[in-house]
Amino acid sequence: MTSAPASAKTLTATEIASMLGGELVGDSDVQFSQVQGIKNAQANEVAFFMSTPNEMGQHPSDQDFQAMRDSTAGLLLVDANCPAPTHCHIKVDNPSLAATIMAQFWQCRRAQYAAGIHPSAVIEDGAQVAASAYIGPQCVIGKNSTVGENCVLYASVVLYDNVHLGDACVIQANTTIGADGFGYNWDGKQHQHMPQIGGVRIGRGVEIGANCCIDAGTFEPTEIGDGCIFDNQVQIGHNSKIGRFVIMCGQVGISGSACIGDGAMFAGKSGAAGHLHVGAGAKIAARAAVMSEVKPGQTVAGQPAVDIKLHQRMMAMMRRNARR
Amino acid sequence: MTSAPASAKTLTATEIASMLGGELVGDSDVQFSQVQGIKNAQANEVAFFMSTPNEMGQHPSDQDFQAMRDSTAGLLLVDANCPAPTHCHIKVDNPSLAATIMAQFWQCRRAQYAAGIHPSAVIEDGAQVAASAYIGPQCVIGKNSTVGENCVLYASVVLYDNVHLGDACVIQANTTIGADGFGYNWDGKQHQHMPQIGGVRIGRGVEIGANCCIDAGTFEPTEIGDGCIFDNQVQIGHNSKIGRFVIMCGQVGISGSACIGDGAMFAGKSGAAGHLHVGAGAKIAARAAVMSEVKPGQTVAGQPAVDIKLHQRMMAMMRRNARR
Amino acid sequence: MTSAPASAKTLTATEIASMLGGELVGDSDVQFSQVQGIKNAQANEVAFFMSTPNEMGQHPSDQDFQAMRDSTAGLLLVDANCPAPTHCHIKVDNPSLAATIMAQFWQCRRAQYAAGIHPSAVIEDGAQVAASAYIGPQCVIGKNSTVGENCVLYASVVLYDNVHLGDACVIQANTTIGADGFGYNWDGKQHQHMPQIGGVRIGRGVEIGANCCIDAGTFEPTEIGDGCIFDNQVQIGHNSKIGRFVIMCGQVGISGSACIGDGAMFAGKSGAAGHLHVGAGAKIAARAAVMSEVKPGQTVAGQPAVDIKLHQRMMAMMRRNARR
Numbered sequence: 001m002t003s004a005p006a007s008a009k010t011l012t013a014t015e016i017a018s019m020l021g022g023e024l025v026g027d028s029d030v031q032f033s034q035v036q037g038i039k040n041a042q043a044n045e046v047a048f049f050m051s052t053p054n055e056m057g058q059h060p061s062d063q064d065f066q067a068m069r070d071s072t073a074g075l076l077l078v079d080a081n082c083p084a085p086t087h088c089h090i091k092v093d094n095p096s097l098a099a100t101i102m103a104q105f106w107q108c109r110r111a112q113y114a115a116g117i118h119p120s121a122v123i124e125d126g127a128q129v130a131a132s133a134y135i136g137p138q139c140v141i142g143k144n145s146t147v148g149e150n151c152v153l154y155a156s157v158v159l160y161d162n163v164h165l166g167d168a169c170v171i172q173a174n175t176t177i178g179a180d181g182f183g184y185n186w187d188g189k190q191h192q193h194m195p196q197i198g199g200v201r202i203g204r205g206v207e208i209g210a211n212c213c214i215d216a217g218t219f220e221p222t223e224i225g226d227g228c229i230f231d232n233q234v235q236i237g238h239n240s241k242i243g244r245f246v247i248m249c250g251q252v253g254i255s256g257s258a259c260i261g262d263g264a265m266f267a268g269k270s271g272a273a274g275h276l277h278v279g280a281g282a283k284i285a286a287r288a289a290v291m292s293e294v295k296p297g298q299t300v301a302g303q304p305a306v307d308i309k310l311h312q313r314m315m316a317m318m319r320r321n322a323r324r
Numbered sequence: 325m326t327s328a329p330a331s332a333k334t335l336t337a338t339e340i341a342s343m344l345g346g347e348l349v350g351d352s353d354v355q356f357s358q359v360q361g362i363k364n365a366q367a368n369e370v371a372f373f374m375s376t377p378n379e380m381g382q383h384p385s386d387q388d389f390q391a392m393r394d395s396t397a398g399l400l401l402v403d404a405n406c407p408a409p410t411h412c413h414i415k416v417d418n419p420s421l422a423a424t425i426m427a428q429f430w431q432c433r434r435a436q437y438a439a440g441i442h443p444s445a446v447i448e449d450g451a452q453v454a455a456s457a458y459i460g461p462q463c464v465i466g467k468n469s470t471v472g473e474n475c476v477l478y479a480s481v482v483l484y485d486n487v488h489l490g491d492a493c494v495i496q497a498n499t500t501i502g503a504d505g506f507g508y509n510w511d512g513k514q515h516q517h518m519p520q521i522g523g524v525r526i527g528r529g530v531e532i533g534a535n536c537c538i539d540a541g542t543f544e545p546t547e548i549g550d551g552c553i554f555d556n557q558v559q560i561g562h563n564s565k566i567g568r569f570v571i572m573c574g575q576v577g578i579s580g581s582a583c584i585g586d587g588a589m590f591a592g593k594s595g596a597a598g599h600l601h602v603g604a605g606a607k608i609a610a611r612a613a614v615m616s617e618v619k620p621g622q623t624v625a626g627q628p629a630v631d632i633k634l635h636q637r638m639m640a641m642m643r644r645n646a647r648r
Numbered sequence: 649m650t651s652a653p654a655s656a657k658t659l660t661a662t663e664i665a666s667m668l669g670g671e672l673v674g675d676s677d678v679q680f681s682q683v684q685g686i687k688n689a690q691a692n693e694v695a696f697f698m699s700t701p702n703e704m705g706q707h708p709s710d711q712d713f714q715a716m717r718d719s720t721a722g723l724l725l726v727d728a729n730c731p732a733p734t735h736c737h738i739k740v741d742n743p744s745l746a747a748t749i750m751a752q753f754w755q756c757r758r759a760q761y762a763a764g765i766h767p768s769a770v771i772e773d774g775a776q777v778a779a780s781a782y783i784g785p786q787c788v789i790g791k792n793s794t795v796g797e798n799c800v801l802y803a804s805v806v807l808y809d810n811v812h813l814g815d816a817c818v819i820q821a822n823t824t825i826g827a828d829g830f831g832y833n834w835d836g837k838q839h840q841h842m843p844q845i846g847g848v849r850i851g852r853g854v855e856i857g858a859n860c861c862i863d864a865g866t867f868e869p870t871e872i873g874d875g876c877i878f879d880n881q882v883q884i885g886h887n888s889k890i891g892r893f894v895i896m897c898g899q900v901g902i903s904g905s906a907c908i909g910d911g912a913m914f915a916g917k918s919g920a921a922g923h924l925h926v927g928a929g930a931k932i933a934a935r936a937a938v939m940s941e942v943k944p945g946q947t948v949a950g951q952p953a954v955d956i957k958l959h960q961r962m963m964a965m966m967r968r969n970a971r972r
Contacts, residue, residue: 040868108843122444137772156822158478174535174804174824190529211860231885235556310643318965464803498804515855559899561898
């Protein structure tokens with residue numbers, strides 16, 4: 001396995017504990033330069049372990065605990081409840097977040113991309129790209145579009161005309177932003193396309209996966225709020241208004257003119273029909289098809305999506321009756 | 325918000341009424357140059373309002389009516405049943421279609437793209453591109469493929485070899501047409517790929533969204549009929565025969581060798597298994613999984629898809645029994 | 649219809665029978681140079697016919713048998729049970745596989761692409777491309793990535809950094825391999841992205857469709873085993889371990905850290921949640937949502953996926969009760 005090269009910026013265990021605001025147990029004079037997985041980490045590397053359930057609700061297994069005890073990592077980041085390892089370790093509130101912070105310090109992929117525009121990229125007339133942004137190979141930036149400070153656009157990203165990215169956005173490869181919204185009127189002989197001139201407005205710190213599509217609005221822009229994170233192959237219809245810090249997992253589809261509240265979470269392959277509201281903090285289960293309003297904080301599941309408790313009763317009823 | 329620039333081609337209310345064949349009520353000496361949304365339209369802009377239910381079956385709300393009355397648009401396009409606004413207005417059969425016609429006159433995005441081939445595009449040997457077509461940045465047109473008059477291919481569209489686009493087609497960015505169909509035979513040791521040499525044949529006036537895939541046929545071409553409209557991330561398997569004016573919403577998937585009748589409509593994330601027929605004018609509900617023949621004009625829903633009435637009874641039964 | 653040009657490499661019926669290890673019935677002095685569909689094949693072309701059910705379980709229809717009898721093909725490849733046609737024909741175990749072998753001999757699309765790197769492709773520093781590989785127009789090969797012997801990358805494929813393709817892989821257009829895995833930690837104010845430095849490791853003879861996404865692993869590579877075949881718009885989350893000869897049909901989605909056994913088969917739009925095991929040879933029905941472990945050889949269906957027999961009873965119960 002090819003490992004990523006170690007960073008030149010080394011830190012001691014004491015310095016790391018200080019950065020993380022954690023309690024250092026044991027000591028070490030090793031100069032650390034990388035975060036690594038717990039099974040592969042070496043003496044000059046940092047690994048993390050959580051003794052609490054992960055975001056899937058799964059508890060670490062006995063093998064996981066054994067892997068922690070057997071780890072050859074020079075430093076472990078653990079939670080306060082973790083049975084103390086014999087390793088030099090730092091107790092932190094959230095070991096996964098702590099590892100993320102250290103990995104961003106040492107291994108941030110984006111740091112590998114110097115600011116600038118790859119010579120194979122096409123920047124159309126009137127487009128404005130901040131000097132600190134990175135525009136990757138084969139990208140296309142349309143007319144009158146803007147790319148904010150410290151944005152990273154990986155290869156073959158296409159921004160149409162009138163697409164505006166706030167600062168610190170990251171767009172993965174082969175994603176399309178600002179394509180014509182899907183708006184047609186039948187004239188008795190054929191489908192007439194309504195011109196879609198509203199463009200797209202994306203906030204600050206938005207991260208969008210590979211091969212995603214975010215369509216231009218008809219008259220007003222399609223909007224994506226600050227801090228949203230979208231996985232691959234997500235599709236956002238025209239005129240949708242997506243709030244801040246919304247999470248969309250892979251292959252989610254949102255129809256046109258949907259309004260999604262701050263912090264809502266859409267699990268894989270879920271979606272929402274057009275022209276409806278999903279409240280702030282709502283949770284949409286994997287595959288759920290939202291066909292009517294979802295209240296703030298509500299969790300829904302199923303096709304069509306209903307409250308998770310009703311959905312669970314429906315599923316239990318089906319299994320029960322099928323066994324008769 | 326950056327608005328699209330106004331067109332240089334101005335029209336009076338009388339001229340617009342004449343173009344649309346509608347009844348002008350009130351008068352105005354304003355020179356109009358743009359269609360705009362009803363909340364943002366200004367005195368020299370045209371907006372539209374429908375007092376009847378939209379394509380989702382939703383009636384306009386009291387707020388919508390209020391927005392219409394409060395609009396600062398200089399001219400409204402309304403249906404005959406609409407409570408007459410105090411604005412200068414034109415009564416038409418279909419205000420949405422009327423607005424589309426006017427927007428196409430003034431704001432047609434395609435008009436922004438002069439005919440020609442972007443210098444970054446790659447045109448392989450033997451490909452033929454009509455002089456009036458626009459081929460965007462980073463596109464690839466394969467060997468012996470043809471692009472008809474007035475086609476628009478946005479950025480990074482890939483046509484493989486032997487792909488034929490009729491006149492006036494529009495293909496959004498990052499779409500792939502003519503990739504190898506998914507045809508394999510297991511030889512006891514590995515999957516052997518059947519060469520797919522049939523190419524793709526696309527009719528006149530077809531509009532295909534971003535990040536779509538239409539595969540090449542094995543021996544004969546995969547076919548898409550005149551006037552079809554596909555939203556983003558649609559997938560069409562090899563050897564499928566799609567009729568004319570078929571609508572496919574986002575993330576629809578059609579397996580190989582399907583045969584879809586004229587005017588069929590597939591809602592979001594629906595799909596069809598291979599080797600089966602969907603009749604003309606059939607309606608496939610969102611998420612529906614067509615696993616057997618659908619009759620002409622039939623509406624189906626569910627996974628597997630069944631007639632919409634049976635599906636509704638199944639859903640009602642589930643809710644009823646789950647509540648016991 | 650534009651037919652693919654005939655190959656210059658002609659074969660007699662005797663030579664073909666010898667290549668396939670089949671029994672030649674009748675004789676012919678024709679020089680054959682192409683496989684073609686049974687309805688269009690001409691006197692110098694070879695067609696195939698299977699009298700047994702296809703992979704969908706569908707028996708050939710009376711019309712199919714008639715088309716076989718009416719075929720103007722100069723040579724037929726048939727199974728031993730097929731009512732003997734009057735044509736010169738060769739009896740083989742698997743006519744579809746036999747046709748594939750002949751089509752690969754004559755019509756292999758890949759043979760049309762000479763080894764080499766298209767001048768519009770971007771090869772980043774440290775990338776290594778085998779001399780026999782073909783890298784199509786507008787492709788991007790990231791730093792320290794490797795492409796094995798006889799690979800074919802169609803247009804606009806993006807390999808990020810640290811992506812490794814074994815020999816004889818075929819990647820269709822607009823596919824993204826090695827994008828940042830979807831790994832974030834909420835820090836109380838925003839989602840912090842965990843750097844994803846593990847890259848991707850793809851085995852030998854893997855074929856991946858158009859507009860697919862295979863994400864980079866966090867610390868260790870995401871792995872795809874030898875001989876896997878994926879259709880279009882497949883999404884594979886970070887750190888997943890996909891075994892050998894796995895089949896994924898269109899629009900399948902696999903979440904992060906999934907572990908899929910050799911020879912498993914995912915039908916269209918199916919998927920699996922993260923951090924779980926699917927046993928070798930398991931079959932996942934179209935649309936099935938795997939939310940818990942699947943045993944080796946088990947067939948599952950439904951959302952959430954359950955054993956196919958339970959699923960069938962659930963569906964039957966629903967129809968039965970809905971009709972009351």
